Amino acid sequence: MELNLELAQQVLAAQPFSVLVGARVTAFGDGGATLELDIRDELRQQNGFLHGGVLAYAADNAITFAGGTALGADVLTGGFTISYLRPAKGLVLRAEARVAHSSRRQATCTCELTTLDESGTITLCAIAQGTVIARR
Template structure:
């Protein structure tokens, strides 16, 4: 809520979040701070896993930054790779959109755990 993230898609095994890029999200070189990209990936992973598990939290995740986050909007597209009763392994692609052009800026993989199990 603080950053203005929108939940665009939330369906079984999938979540898509978007975030409008503004100057407050950028670091000293003029592109989106890695912490913002990481936050977006983490949230998308947890939404995707939670879509199958219910109330969930991130157990662990890894992120690879591929290129600077430059554009107007960031979109995080997450999906469940495998899910059991209490945990799910999910992947997330973070894309920067500028003038209609989409470029992958990061890719994350995480384990999402059902709360209370």
């Protein structure tokens, strides 16, 4: 089975939670993956910012997809950390993950989470790092 953007989109579409938040894979391959979702009221916290759990979800999933580019399709998140740099607000959240290092059974990935606002400004709002493990 060839791992490509179309297959990554099918895998994401099979995740009920990803469908619920409206996530989409916009790039996949060459050691990286990008996940995006529209920022809408249902995903905000009480101060009007995107909920931190949504950012963590996006980082987790983008990291795992990126790890899959190095390890194959049968992978799981082994763990990740996230640092919130500033409140996430705007129109779109983008999680761009890259493989920093991989072995036969594990990949370590980094992820930058940015928002795009109405004027086209991109703002870095969080950084994450995670480990992806092959299930074989």
